Amino acid sequence: MIGQRIKEIRNNNNLTQEELADGIISRTYLSLIEKGTVQPSTNVLVKLSKRLNCTVNDFMAEVSHFKYNNFEILREIGHYELKVDNEDFEIVKHFIDKEYEQIEDVPLPDSGRIHLIYARYFKFKGDLKRTRLHADKALQKLSTVAVNQHYVNAVLLKAELLTEDGEADAAIDILEDTVYLMTKFGELNISDIKLRFALVKCYIIFKQYYTAHRLIADINHIASRLNITYKEKDLKKYEILLLVKLGNYKEALELAGETAETDENIMRAYSLWQLDRVKEADELLKATPVPDEETSSIPQIGSLYKELTGRLGGL
DNA sequence: TGCTCACACGCAGCCCCTAG
Protein backbone atom coordinates (compact mmCIF):
# COMPACT_ATOMS: atom_id res chain seq x y z
CA MET A 1 0.00 0.00 0.00
CA ILE A 2 1.34 3.45 -0.94
CA GLY A 3 0.18 4.88 2.40
CA GLN A 4 2.25 2.42 4.42
CA ARG A 5 5.31 3.28 2.38
CA ILE A 6 4.80 7.03 2.86
CA LYS A 7 4.45 6.50 6.59
CA GLU A 8 7.62 4.44 6.66
CA ILE A 9 9.65 7.09 4.82
CA ARG A 10 8.13 9.87 6.96
CA ASN A 11 9.16 8.06 10.14
CA ASN A 12 12.67 7.50 8.73
CA ASN A 13 12.82 11.29 8.26
CA ASN A 14 11.62 11.86 11.85
CA LEU A 15 8.65 13.94 10.68
CA THR A 16 5.18 14.07 12.21
CA GLN A 17 2.06 14.01 10.02
CA GLU A 18 1.64 17.72 10.78
CA GLU A 19 5.15 18.54 9.60
CA LEU A 20 4.94 16.50 6.41
CA ALA A 21 1.49 17.79 5.48
CA ASP A 22 2.19 21.45 6.29
CA GLY A 23 1.52 23.61 3.24
CA ILE A 24 0.79 20.61 0.98
CA ILE A 25 -2.38 18.99 2.30
CA SER A 26 -4.17 18.92 5.64
CA ARG A 27 -2.84 16.75 8.41
CA THR A 28 -6.06 14.71 8.46
CA TYR A 29 -5.91 14.03 4.75
CA LEU A 30 -2.37 12.73 5.12
CA SER A 31 -3.67 10.45 7.83
CA LEU A 32 -6.24 9.06 5.38
CA ILE A 33 -3.58 8.55 2.72
CA GLU A 34 -1.31 6.65 5.11
CA LYS A 35 -4.22 4.51 6.25
CA GLY A 36 -5.07 3.72 2.64
CA THR A 37 -8.59 5.12 2.80
CA VAL A 38 -7.99 7.53 -0.09
CA GLN A 39 -5.86 7.51 -3.25
CA PRO A 40 -3.88 10.78 -3.42
CA SER A 41 -3.47 12.62 -6.71
CA THR A 42 -0.08 12.54 -8.46
CA ASN A 43 0.27 16.25 -7.68
CA VAL A 44 0.10 15.51 -3.95
CA LEU A 45 2.47 12.54 -4.27
CA VAL A 46 5.06 14.68 -6.07
CA LYS A 47 4.96 17.38 -3.35
CA LEU A 48 5.18 14.79 -0.56
CA SER A 49 8.09 13.05 -2.25
CA LYS A 50 10.00 16.35 -2.55
CA ARG A 51 9.62 17.04 1.17
CA LEU A 52 10.72 13.49 1.97
CA ASN A 53 13.76 13.79 -0.33
CA CYS A 54 12.70 10.84 -2.42
CA THR A 55 10.88 10.15 -5.69
CA VAL A 56 7.27 9.11 -6.28
CA ASN A 57 8.65 5.78 -7.49
CA ASP A 58 10.01 5.22 -3.99
CA PHE A 59 6.40 5.21 -2.79
CA MET A 60 5.53 2.60 -5.38
CA ALA A 61 8.77 0.58 -5.36
CA GLU A 62 8.18 -1.45 -2.25
CA VAL A 63 4.57 -1.82 -3.15
CA SER A 64 4.93 -2.98 -6.66
CA HIS A 65 6.51 -6.33 -5.85
CA PHE A 66 4.55 -9.06 -4.26
CA LYS A 67 2.98 -7.06 -1.45
CA TYR A 68 0.92 -4.82 -3.69
CA ASN A 69 -0.09 -7.62 -6.03
CA ASN A 70 -1.12 -9.87 -3.18
CA PHE A 71 -3.22 -7.13 -1.72
CA GLU A 72 -4.90 -6.52 -5.06
CA ILE A 73 -5.56 -10.20 -5.71
CA LEU A 74 -6.81 -10.82 -2.20
CA ARG A 75 -9.19 -7.91 -2.51
CA GLU A 76 -10.51 -9.36 -5.75
CA ILE A 77 -10.82 -12.85 -4.33
CA GLY A 78 -12.93 -11.52 -1.48
CA HIS A 79 -15.01 -9.47 -3.88
CA TYR A 80 -15.76 -12.36 -6.21
CA GLU A 81 -16.40 -14.82 -3.38
CA LEU A 82 -19.30 -12.58 -2.42
CA LYS A 83 -20.49 -12.55 -6.04
CA VAL A 84 -20.38 -16.35 -6.12
CA ASP A 85 -22.32 -16.50 -2.85
CA ASN A 86 -24.94 -14.26 -4.43
CA GLU A 87 -24.90 -16.43 -7.58
CA ASP A 88 -23.93 -13.39 -9.64
CA PHE A 89 -22.02 -15.60 -12.08
CA GLU A 90 -22.05 -13.30 -15.09
CA ILE A 91 -19.86 -10.89 -13.12
CA VAL A 92 -17.67 -13.74 -11.86
CA LYS A 93 -16.73 -14.38 -15.49
CA HIS A 94 -14.49 -11.26 -15.30
CA PHE A 95 -12.53 -13.00 -12.56
CA ILE A 96 -12.29 -16.27 -14.51
CA ASP A 97 -10.96 -14.37 -17.53
CA LYS A 98 -8.04 -13.04 -15.50
CA GLU A 99 -6.67 -16.59 -15.17
CA TYR A 100 -5.29 -16.03 -11.68
CA GLU A 101 -4.95 -19.78 -11.28
CA GLN A 102 -1.97 -19.54 -13.68
CA ILE A 103 0.04 -17.29 -11.34
CA GLU A 104 2.75 -19.29 -9.63
CA ASP A 105 3.69 -17.44 -6.45
CA VAL A 106 0.21 -17.15 -4.96
CA PRO A 107 0.21 -18.58 -1.42
CA LEU A 108 -1.56 -21.95 -1.16
CA PRO A 109 -4.60 -20.79 0.86
CA ASP A 110 -5.26 -17.94 -1.57
CA SER A 111 -4.73 -20.24 -4.52
CA GLY A 112 -7.26 -22.61 -2.96
CA ARG A 113 -9.81 -19.81 -2.74
CA ILE A 114 -9.20 -18.96 -6.41
CA HIS A 115 -9.80 -22.59 -7.44
CA LEU A 116 -12.96 -22.67 -5.34
CA ILE A 117 -14.36 -19.65 -7.20
CA TYR A 118 -13.51 -21.42 -10.47
CA ALA A 119 -15.18 -24.65 -9.34
CA ARG A 120 -18.38 -22.93 -8.28
CA TYR A 121 -18.45 -20.93 -11.51
CA PHE A 122 -18.04 -24.02 -13.70
CA LYS A 123 -20.67 -25.87 -11.65
CA PHE A 124 -23.09 -23.08 -12.48
CA LYS A 125 -22.06 -23.35 -16.13
CA GLY A 126 -22.70 -27.12 -16.04
CA ASP A 127 -19.07 -27.94 -16.89
CA LEU A 128 -18.70 -30.89 -14.50
CA LYS A 129 -15.22 -31.87 -15.62
CA ARG A 130 -13.71 -28.49 -14.76
CA THR A 131 -15.84 -28.28 -11.62
CA ARG A 132 -14.32 -31.52 -10.30
CA LEU A 133 -10.80 -30.48 -11.30
CA HIS A 134 -10.94 -27.12 -9.52
CA ALA A 135 -12.85 -28.47 -6.52
CA ASP A 136 -10.12 -31.04 -5.94
CA LYS A 137 -7.37 -28.45 -6.33
CA ALA A 138 -9.18 -26.10 -3.94
CA LEU A 139 -9.54 -28.84 -1.37
CA GLN A 140 -5.91 -29.89 -1.70
CA LYS A 141 -4.55 -26.34 -1.32
CA LEU A 142 -6.92 -25.26 1.44
CA SER A 143 -6.14 -28.38 3.46
CA THR A 144 -2.61 -27.04 4.01
CA VAL A 145 -3.87 -24.56 6.60
CA ALA A 146 -6.07 -24.79 9.69
CA VAL A 147 -9.73 -25.53 9.01
CA ASN A 148 -11.47 -22.34 8.01
CA GLN A 149 -14.66 -21.27 6.23
CA HIS A 150 -13.02 -21.55 2.78
CA TYR A 151 -11.98 -25.12 3.46
CA VAL A 152 -15.49 -25.88 4.66
CA ASN A 153 -16.95 -24.39 1.48
CA ALA A 154 -14.63 -26.58 -0.60
CA VAL A 155 -15.68 -29.64 1.43
CA LEU A 156 -19.36 -28.80 0.92
CA LEU A 157 -18.86 -28.53 -2.82
CA LYS A 158 -16.89 -31.77 -2.96
CA ALA A 159 -19.60 -33.55 -0.96
CA GLU A 160 -22.24 -32.20 -3.32
CA LEU A 161 -20.30 -33.52 -6.34
CA LEU A 162 -19.79 -36.93 -4.72
CA THR A 163 -23.49 -37.19 -3.89
CA GLU A 164 -24.41 -36.32 -7.47
CA ASP A 165 -22.04 -39.09 -8.62
CA GLY A 166 -23.85 -41.59 -6.40
CA GLU A 167 -21.02 -41.64 -3.86
CA ALA A 168 -22.94 -40.34 -0.87
CA ASP A 169 -20.93 -42.63 1.41
CA ALA A 170 -17.71 -40.85 0.42
CA ALA A 171 -19.50 -37.52 0.91
CA ILE A 172 -20.45 -38.57 4.45
CA ASP A 173 -16.83 -39.51 5.19
CA ILE A 174 -15.41 -36.16 4.16
CA LEU A 175 -18.20 -34.22 5.89
CA GLU A 176 -17.89 -36.18 9.15
CA ASP A 177 -14.10 -35.69 9.13
CA THR A 178 -14.53 -31.95 8.74
CA VAL A 179 -17.19 -31.77 11.46
CA TYR A 180 -14.73 -33.57 13.72
CA LEU A 181 -11.93 -31.11 12.90
CA MET A 182 -14.23 -28.12 13.37
CA THR A 183 -15.42 -29.40 16.74
CA LYS A 184 -11.91 -30.16 17.88
CA PHE A 185 -10.07 -27.05 16.75
CA GLY A 186 -12.55 -24.29 15.97
CA GLU A 187 -15.03 -22.00 17.65
CA LEU A 188 -18.63 -22.87 16.88
CA ASN A 189 -19.82 -20.98 13.80
CA ILE A 190 -22.15 -21.14 10.80
CA SER A 191 -19.84 -23.65 9.05
CA ASP A 192 -20.81 -26.21 11.70
CA ILE A 193 -24.43 -25.77 10.63
CA LYS A 194 -23.67 -25.97 6.90
CA LEU A 195 -21.70 -29.19 7.30
CA ARG A 196 -24.41 -30.84 9.39
CA PHE A 197 -27.10 -29.79 6.94
CA ALA A 198 -25.15 -31.41 4.11
CA LEU A 199 -24.85 -34.56 6.25
CA VAL A 200 -28.61 -34.60 6.85
CA LYS A 201 -29.19 -34.84 3.08
CA CYS A 202 -26.64 -37.65 2.74
CA TYR A 203 -28.02 -39.70 5.63
CA ILE A 204 -31.53 -39.40 4.19
CA ILE A 205 -30.23 -40.98 0.97
CA PHE A 206 -29.10 -43.96 3.06
CA LYS A 207 -32.43 -43.95 4.93
CA GLN A 208 -30.59 -43.29 8.19
CA TYR A 209 -33.42 -41.12 9.40
CA TYR A 210 -32.65 -41.29 13.09
CA THR A 211 -29.10 -39.97 12.56
CA ALA A 212 -30.37 -37.25 10.23
CA HIS A 213 -32.98 -36.21 12.78
CA ARG A 214 -30.38 -36.03 15.52
CA LEU A 215 -28.26 -33.79 13.26
CA ILE A 216 -31.16 -31.41 12.74
CA ALA A 217 -31.57 -31.19 16.51
CA ASP A 218 -27.85 -30.31 16.68
CA ILE A 219 -28.30 -27.64 14.00
CA ASN A 220 -31.21 -26.06 15.87
CA HIS A 221 -29.18 -26.13 19.04
CA ILE A 222 -26.13 -24.50 17.41
CA ALA A 223 -28.27 -21.90 15.64
CA SER A 224 -29.94 -20.85 18.87
CA ARG A 225 -26.61 -20.74 20.69
CA LEU A 226 -25.12 -18.50 17.98
CA ASN A 227 -28.38 -16.60 17.64
CA ILE A 228 -28.40 -17.00 13.84
CA THR A 229 -30.67 -18.57 11.25
CA TYR A 230 -29.63 -20.66 8.24
CA LYS A 231 -32.03 -21.86 5.54
CA GLU A 232 -34.77 -21.96 8.15
CA LYS A 233 -37.51 -22.94 5.69
CA ASP A 234 -35.58 -25.83 4.12
CA LEU A 235 -34.44 -27.04 7.51
CA LYS A 236 -38.03 -27.12 8.75
CA LYS A 237 -39.11 -29.10 5.68
CA TYR A 238 -36.39 -31.69 6.29
CA GLU A 239 -37.35 -31.89 9.94
CA ILE A 240 -40.99 -32.60 9.02
CA LEU A 241 -39.88 -35.16 6.44
CA LEU A 242 -37.76 -36.96 9.03
CA LEU A 243 -40.59 -36.99 11.56
CA VAL A 244 -42.77 -38.56 8.85
CA LYS A 245 -40.10 -41.12 7.99
CA LEU A 246 -39.66 -41.98 11.67
CA GLY A 247 -43.43 -42.44 12.02
CA ASN A 248 -43.89 -39.45 14.35
CA TYR A 249 -46.91 -38.23 12.39
CA LYS A 250 -48.47 -36.18 15.18
CA GLU A 251 -45.24 -34.26 15.71
CA ALA A 252 -44.91 -33.79 11.96
CA LEU A 253 -48.40 -32.29 11.79
CA GLU A 254 -47.67 -30.05 14.74
CA LEU A 255 -44.42 -28.76 13.22
CA ALA A 256 -45.95 -28.21 9.78
CA GLY A 257 -48.79 -26.12 11.22
CA GLU A 258 -51.31 -24.50 8.90
CA THR A 259 -49.34 -23.82 5.75
CA ALA A 260 -49.90 -23.07 2.08
CA GLU A 261 -46.54 -24.49 0.95
CA THR A 262 -46.81 -27.47 -1.41
CA ASP A 263 -44.06 -29.55 0.20
CA GLU A 264 -45.38 -29.09 3.72
CA ASN A 265 -48.96 -29.77 2.66
CA ILE A 266 -48.00 -33.07 1.04
CA MET A 267 -46.24 -34.14 4.22
CA ARG A 268 -49.25 -33.01 6.27
CA ALA A 269 -51.60 -34.99 4.03
CA TYR A 270 -49.34 -38.02 4.32
CA SER A 271 -49.32 -37.74 8.11
CA LEU A 272 -53.11 -37.31 8.23
CA TRP A 273 -53.51 -40.43 6.09
CA GLN A 274 -51.18 -42.40 8.38
CA LEU A 275 -53.25 -41.26 11.37
CA ASP A 276 -56.40 -42.62 9.67
CA ARG A 277 -57.74 -39.11 9.07
CA VAL A 278 -58.27 -40.13 5.46
CA LYS A 279 -60.96 -37.58 4.59
CA GLU A 280 -58.84 -34.64 5.77
CA ALA A 281 -55.84 -36.07 3.94
CA ASP A 282 -57.83 -36.42 0.75
CA GLU A 283 -59.19 -32.86 0.94
CA LEU A 284 -55.76 -31.41 1.63
CA LEU A 285 -54.19 -33.38 -1.20
CA LYS A 286 -56.84 -32.21 -3.66
CA ALA A 287 -56.18 -28.59 -2.67
CA THR A 288 -52.42 -29.02 -3.16
CA PRO A 289 -50.76 -28.64 -6.56
CA VAL A 290 -48.58 -31.44 -7.97
CA PRO A 291 -45.02 -30.99 -6.66
CA ASP A 292 -42.49 -29.83 -9.19
CA GLU A 293 -39.43 -32.08 -8.97
CA GLU A 294 -37.23 -29.38 -10.49
CA THR A 295 -37.99 -26.65 -7.97
CA SER A 296 -38.73 -28.64 -4.83
CA SER A 297 -35.88 -28.35 -2.35
CA ILE A 298 -36.53 -31.89 -1.10
CA PRO A 299 -36.21 -34.66 -3.73
CA GLN A 300 -38.06 -37.17 -1.49
CA ILE A 301 -41.32 -35.20 -1.71
CA GLY A 302 -42.08 -36.61 -5.16
CA SER A 303 -42.14 -40.25 -3.98
CA LEU A 304 -44.19 -39.30 -0.92
CA TYR A 305 -46.72 -37.64 -3.21
CA LYS A 306 -46.84 -40.66 -5.53
CA GLU A 307 -47.40 -43.09 -2.67
CA LEU A 308 -50.13 -40.88 -1.24
CA THR A 309 -52.02 -40.37 -4.50
CA GLY A 310 -51.70 -44.11 -5.16
CA ARG A 311 -53.30 -44.99 -1.82
CA LEU A 312 -55.95 -42.29 -1.73
CA GLY A 313 -56.78 -42.66 -5.40
CA GLY A 314 -57.54 -46.33 -4.77
CA LEU A 315 -60.26 -45.54 -2.24
C1' DT B 1 -24.64 21.88 -25.21
C1' DG B 2 -26.46 21.80 -20.76
C1' DC B 3 -28.12 19.11 -17.00
C1' DT B 4 -27.84 15.46 -13.51
C1' DC B 5 -25.59 12.22 -10.83
C1' DA B 6 -21.92 9.62 -8.75
C1' DC B 7 -17.58 9.61 -7.02
C1' DA B 8 -13.04 11.13 -5.57
C1' DC B 9 -10.44 14.76 -3.41
C1' DG B 10 -9.58 17.72 0.35
C1' DC B 11 -10.60 20.03 4.65
C1' DA B 12 -12.21 21.25 9.52
C1' DG B 13 -13.60 19.74 13.73
C1' DC B 14 -13.99 16.41 16.97
C1' DC B 15 -12.59 12.35 19.44
C1' DC B 16 -9.51 8.66 21.29
C1' DC B 17 -5.12 6.84 22.83
C1' DT B 18 -0.73 7.06 24.96
C1' DA B 19 3.42 8.73 27.10
C1' DG B 20 5.25 11.81 30.39
Added chain:
DNA sequence: CTAGGGGCTGCGTGTGAGCA
Protein backbone atom coordinates in the same frame (compact mmCIF):
# COMPACT_ATOMS: atom_id res chain seq x y z
C1' DC C 1 -3.89 16.00 33.72
C1' DT C 2 -1.88 17.52 29.42
C1' DA C 3 0.09 17.57 24.88
C1' DG C 4 0.96 15.32 20.72
C1' DG C 5 -0.12 11.81 17.34
C1' DG C 6 -3.46 9.76 14.81
C1' DG C 7 -8.34 8.20 13.33
C1' DC C 8 -13.34 9.22 12.15
C1' DT C 9 -17.19 11.91 10.33
C1' DG C 10 -19.51 15.27 7.79
C1' DC C 11 -19.31 18.67 4.43
C1' DG C 12 -17.97 21.39 0.20
C1' DT C 13 -15.85 21.22 -4.33
C1' DG C 14 -14.27 19.46 -8.75
C1' DT C 15 -14.68 16.23 -12.42
C1' DG C 16 -16.23 12.97 -15.66
C1' DA C 17 -19.81 9.90 -17.53
C1' DG C 18 -24.44 9.43 -19.20
C1' DC C 19 -28.36 11.34 -21.29
C1' DA C 20 -31.84 14.31 -23.62
